[in-house]
Amino acid sequence: MTRTLAALAALSLSVPAAATPPPLTLEQQADDALANDTNAYAFVEGLTTEVGPRQAGTEAEARGRAWAAQWLKAKGFKNVADEPFMMDTWLPGDIARARVTAPFAQDLVVLPLGNSAATPAGGVEGEVVFFRTVDELRAAPDGSLKGKIAYISHQMRPSQDGSHYSFAGPVRWVGPGIAASKGAIGVVIKSVGTDHHRNPHTGGTNFPAGVAAIPAGALSLPDAENLERMFARALGKPITLKLEMNPRQIGQTASGNVVGEIVGQNPSLPPVLLACHIDSWWNAPGAFDDGAGCGIIAAAALKVKQAGQPLRTIRVLMAGAEETGLWGSAAYSKAHINEPIAVGLESDFGADRIWRFDSNFRETNPALHKKIAAAVARFGVSAGSDVATGGADLNIVRDQKGALIDLQQDGLRYFDLHHTPDDTLDKIDPAQLRQNVAVWTQVVGILANESTSIQTGGPIPSAPAIMQGQ
Amino acid sequence: MTRTLAALAALSLSVPAAATPPPLTLEQQADDALANDTNAYAFVEGLTTEVGPRQAGTEAEARGRAWAAQWLKAKGFKNVADEPFMMDTWLPGDIARARVTAPFAQDLVVLPLGNSAATPAGGVEGEVVFFRTVDELRAAPDGSLKGKIAYISHQMRPSQDGSHYSFAGPVRWVGPGIAASKGAIGVVIKSVGTDHHRNPHTGGTNFPAGVAAIPAGALSLPDAENLERMFARALGKPITLKLEMNPRQIGQTASGNVVGEIVGQNPSLPPVLLACHIDSWWNAPGAFDDGAGCGIIAAAALKVKQAGQPLRTIRVLMAGAEETGLWGSAAYSKAHINEPIAVGLESDFGADRIWRFDSNFRETNPALHKKIAAAVARFGVSAGSDVATGGADLNIVRDQKGALIDLQQDGLRYFDLHHTPDDTLDKIDPAQLRQNVAVWTQVVGILANESTSIQTGGPIPSAPAIMQGQ
Numbered sequence: 044m045t046r047t048l049a050a051l052a053a054l055s056l057s058v059p060a061a062a063t064p065p066p067l068t069l070e071q072q073a074d075d076a077l078a079n080d081t082n083a084y085a086f087v088e089g090l091t092t093e094v095g096p097r098q099a100g101t102e103a104e105a106r107g108r109a110w111a112a113q114w115l116k117a118k119g120f121k122n123v124a125d126e127p128f129m130m131d132t133w134l135p136g137d138i139a140r141a142r143v144t145a146p147f148a149q150d151l152v153v154l155p156l157g158n159s160a161a162t163p164a165g166g167v168e169g170e171v172v173f174f175r176t177v178d179e180l181r182a183a184p185d186g187s188l189k190g191k192i193a194y195i196s197h198q199m200r201p202s203q204d205g206s207h208y209s210f211a212g213p214v215r216w217v218g219p220g221i222a223a224s225k226g227a228i229g230v231v232i233k234s235v236g237t238d239h240h241r242n243p244h245t246g247g248t249n250f251p252a253g254v255a256a257i258p259a260g261a262l263s264l265p266d267a268e269n270l271e272r273m274f275a276r277a278l279g280k281p282i283t284l285k286l287e288m289n290p291r292q293i294g295q296t297a298s299g300n301v302v303g304e305i306v307g308q309n310p311s312l313p314p315v316l317l318a319c320h321i322d323s324w325w326n327a328p329g330a331f332d333d334g335a336g337c338g339i340i341a342a343a344a345l346k347v348k349q350a351g352q353p354l355r356t357i358r359v360l361m362a363g364a365e366e367t368g369l370w371g372s373a374a375y376s377k378a379h380i381n382e383p384i385a386v387g388l389e390s391d392f393g394a395d396r397i398w399r400f401d402s403n404f405r406e407t408n409p410a411l412h413k414k415i416a417a418a419v420a421r422f423g424v425s426a427g428s429d430v431a432t433g434g435a436d437l438n439i440v441r442d443q444k445g446a447l448i449d450l451q452q453d454g455l456r457y458f459d460l461h462h463t464p465d466d467t468l469d470k471i472d473p474a475q476l477r478q479n480v481a482v483w484t485q486v487v488g489i490l491a492n493e494s495t496s497i498q499t500g501g502p503i504p505s506a507p508a509i510m511q512g513q
Numbered sequence: 514m515t516r517t518l519a520a521l522a523a524l525s526l527s528v529p530a531a532a533t534p535p536p537l538t539l540e541q542q543a544d545d546a547l548a549n550d551t552n553a554y555a556f557v558e559g560l561t562t563e564v565g566p567r568q569a570g571t572e573a574e575a576r577g578r579a580w581a582a583q584w585l586k587a588k589g590f591k592n593v594a595d596e597p598f599m600m601d602t603w604l605p606g607d608i609a610r611a612r613v614t615a616p617f618a619q620d621l622v623v624l625p626l627g628n629s630a631a632t633p634a635g636g637v638e639g640e641v642v643f644f645r646t647v648d649e650l651r652a653a654p655d656g657s658l659k660g661k662i663a664y665i666s667h668q669m670r671p672s673q674d675g676s677h678y679s680f681a682g683p684v685r686w687v688g689p690g691i692a693a694s695k696g697a698i699g700v701v702i703k704s705v706g707t708d709h710h711r712n713p714h715t716g717g718t719n720f721p722a723g724v725a726a727i728p729a730g731a732l733s734l735p736d737a738e739n740l741e742r743m744f745a746r747a748l749g750k751p752i753t754l755k756l757e758m759n760p761r762q763i764g765q766t767a768s769g770n771v772v773g774e775i776v777g778q779n780p781s782l783p784p785v786l787l788a789c790h791i792d793s794w795w796n797a798p799g800a801f802d803d804g805a806g807c808g809i810i811a812a813a814a815l816k817v818k819q820a821g822q823p824l825r826t827i828r829v830l831m832a833g834a835e836e837t838g839l840w841g842s843a844a845y846s847k848a849h850i851n852e853p854i855a856v857g858l859e860s861d862f863g864a865d866r867i868w869r870f871d872s873n874f875r876e877t878n879p880a881l882h883k884k885i886a887a888a889v890a891r892f893g894v895s896a897g898s899d900v901a902t903g904g905a906d907l908n909i910v911r912d913q914k915g916a917l918i919d920l921q922q923d924g925l926r927y928f929d930l931h932h933t934p935d936d937t938l939d940k941i942d943p944a945q946l947r948q949n950v951a952v953w954t955q956v957v958g959i960l961a962n963e964s965t966s967i968q969t970g971g972p973i974p975s976a977p978a979i980m981q982g983q
Contacts, residue, residue, distance in 0.1 A: 092742040095619025103619070137610075149565025149573070149798070152934065240710045241797075241934035265937040269798075272562040272938075327711075328619070328739075464622065464711035467735040468742075 077481035086338030091328035099364035100132030120303030128374035136289035166287030189226035233267035238459035298363035320365030336390035343483030353491035376439035389434025547951035556808030561798035569834035570602030590773030598844035606759035627717035636757030659696035689729035703737035708929035768833035790835030806860035813953030823961035859904025
C-alpha cells in the first residue's frame, strides 16, 4: 500500500492527474507482500478463532471448509466449491489417562494416536517394556509382549529440513503395529517431537492387515523422559502402567476439498495448482499445520492477481482429511486425473521462512528453474538441487507425473508444535509468514505467466504428455 | 571434587603422605558448589521422578514428605522428623472442560483454581461477560452477573523480581470472589502467567465470607487470547461458554512439615532456619515450585557442613501445604514460636540464578550485611536495599520479628512455569541451580558461624529479645 501511494505520488509529477497508474509489477507485488501482506495472517487468525480444531470427517472440519470457501469468495476467488468425498473416520474420544501404578505412582500426560483402539472402561494395566528404538522392538521375540504395554523411545532433535521426522517418525507410524503383532495390550510412545511441554504429539498410526488395533498413545516429552528415569531408578523392579482412552472408529462420513480460482487469460491452459490442507487434529486449531499454509497460498494468489490477470488459471486446493490418511488428496486426484495440471506446489510445513527452492525440472527445463531461483534469491532463498516431490495433497500431480516445486520452510521449530495442543495462532511470526507470501507470489507469478510447457520448455503438452512426464 | 583433588595433589608435595588435608574453607566449598554440586539436582530429580505431583493434604504429598525425610537421613541430617498438622483439603477432581458453544464453537483448555466449587454434572452454561481488569469487574453493578460467566483478563509481562505477580495476581486471588458476589454462575480467568503454551496456571483463590464458592477456572494464555479475539469478532453477539469441573472440599486431612538439622557446635544458640515447601499443585511434579528450593537449601547445608561443623545448628524446614494456604508455615510457627530462630531464609522462586541479596538488618547490623554482600559479589549477586520479608514458610520468623534474608532469584521465566503442568525437571538449568547452591553455601556458612546476635550485632539475645526485634 505504501509503495502504491509512493508510485502514485511520483506519477502525479509527470502525468495528468486523471491517468491510471500502472499496476505494480510482479516483483513489486512480492516486495509489497514481504512488508505489508495481511491476508495470510487474517486467514489463519479467522480460521483458528472462528472455527478452531478441525478433525477430519467431523462437523468441525465441515465448518472449517465452509469458513474457507466463504473467505475465498469474499476475496474474489472464482469457481469456489467444496467437492465432497467419503472417508473412514476415527474420533479421539474424551478420556485419555495414563498412570504409573508402581513403583513410582503418578499420572503421565497422554493423548491417543489416530487409529488407536479404545481400552475397556476403567483402562488396561500391565508391565511396561522399554524399547529405546523401533529396531529394538522389532527384535523382541514373537509373543514376548503378551499382556504387557510397550513403551517406545527415540532420539529426535531439530533439523532445518525436517529430516528428523523421517528419522523418528517410524516410532509412531509403525511402532504400535509391531507392538500389537507381538501381543502387547497397549503401547505408549515418546511423542515424535522436539519440545519440552506437557503437550503430547498425536498423529496417525497404522496396524498391519490381520493385526487388531490396540490402545496407542503418545506421552509428552517430559513425561516420556520421566518414565525413562523411572526405569533407571527401579533397578529391575517392574514398572506398571494403567492406560485409559476411548477413541473409536465411526465408519464412513463426509469430508470435502475446497477449491477456488484466480481465472487466467487463457483458461484452456493447464492451471497452476497451489495446495494445503484445511483439516487439523482435534487437539489444536492447526495454525502451523496447516492454517498457515492455506493462508499463504491464498494470499499469494491474490497478490499475483494484483499484478494483472495471469495467463494461466491459479487454482487453490484446500484439501480435507489430510491428517488421517490423505483422503482429500486421493479424492481430488481421482476426480480430476484427466485434467492436466501445469505445475503443483504445496505449503504444509508451518509458517517459518522459506530457505530453499527445489523443482523436479532442473534438468528438463533448466532455464525456468534458473529464472525462478534468480527471482527468489533476494528473499534469502537458495537454489536447491534436490528433486522436488510435492506435498501430501499433490497426489494428482504425482499421478500425472507432472511438474512440482518445493518451497522448503525452516523446520527447526516445526516439531515443537506439530500435532500438539500448542499449535495455536500465537506461534506464528507475522514477519516470517509474510516472507512466505512474498516468495510464493514471486514463484507463482512466474509460473502462471509461463506460456510454454513448464516441464519441458517446449510446446504446451496435451494431458497425456504431461501425465507421461519425467 | 576437582578442587579437592588439586588441593590434595598440591599438599602431597610439602607434607607427609599420611597427613589429613585441611578441609576446604567455606569460600572454597561455595566455589566447589558452583562447579560441582550434584545434591540439589539429585534431590529434585528424585522427588519429581519417584513421587511426582504432591497436592497438599493427599497421600501423594505424604509420599513426598516421606521421600524427603528419607533423603535427608541418608545424607546425614540429624533430628529428621515429619511434624504433623491438620488442614482443610481441596481436591481438583478429574474433569475440567470448557467449550465455547456459540458463536464460534470450540473447546478451550481449562483447569480449576484451588477452592473452586464444582459445576453440576454436565456443566453450567452461560453468556460470558468480558472484564479486561479486576477493576472493571469491581465496577460492574451488583447482580449484573446473575446467570452469567465472568471472564477476567490482565496484561502480565515478565519482570526480573517477580513484581508482575503482584500486578496480575489479583485476577486470580480476588477476581472469582468478586464475580461470585455479583451473581456469576462461574468464572474463568486468563492464567496468571507469561508463557504461550496450552497449560493453564492454577493456584489458590478465595471467596469472601458469606459468598458461596462458584466454579472458577484458569484458561491457558493461548485460549484466553482466542476468547478475546472472539469478542472482537462477535460484533456484540453473545458468546456462550459451557464449563464443567468436579473439584471438591473433603474437610480436614493430615499434612506435615519435614525438618532436619546439621547440628552446630553450640546447639543452645538459636539456629539458622532454611525453608522451602514440599507440596506442589496436582498438575505438575513441582520441579521449580518448589522441589528446586528444597534441593538448594539441603545441598547448601551439606556444603557448609563440609567446611567444618558450624557454630550454630542449621535447620531445614520443608513445609507441607504451602500452596493451599501456608498451612505448614502457620503450624510450624504455632508449634515452635517459643524457640528463637537466629535468622530465616527461604528458596521458593524456581531454580534460576540469584541476582540480589537483601536483609532486614541492613540498618541494625550493617557490618554483617556488608560482610555477606561482599562475600556473594563474586557470584554475580548485587547488594540490595530492599527490606527482606522472607518467604511464605517463614511465618515463625515474622511472628518472632526476627532476622530475614532474601536471596532473590531471576524471575523472568518463573511465571512461564508457575502452577502449570510444565513445571517439570527438564526446565531446570543445572548451572543456574548450582549458582544457587553456591550463594546459599556462602551465606548460610557465614550466618551459622556468627557468634553474636545476627540482628543487632550485640550479645546473643534471649528468645523474647529476638521476638521483640525490629
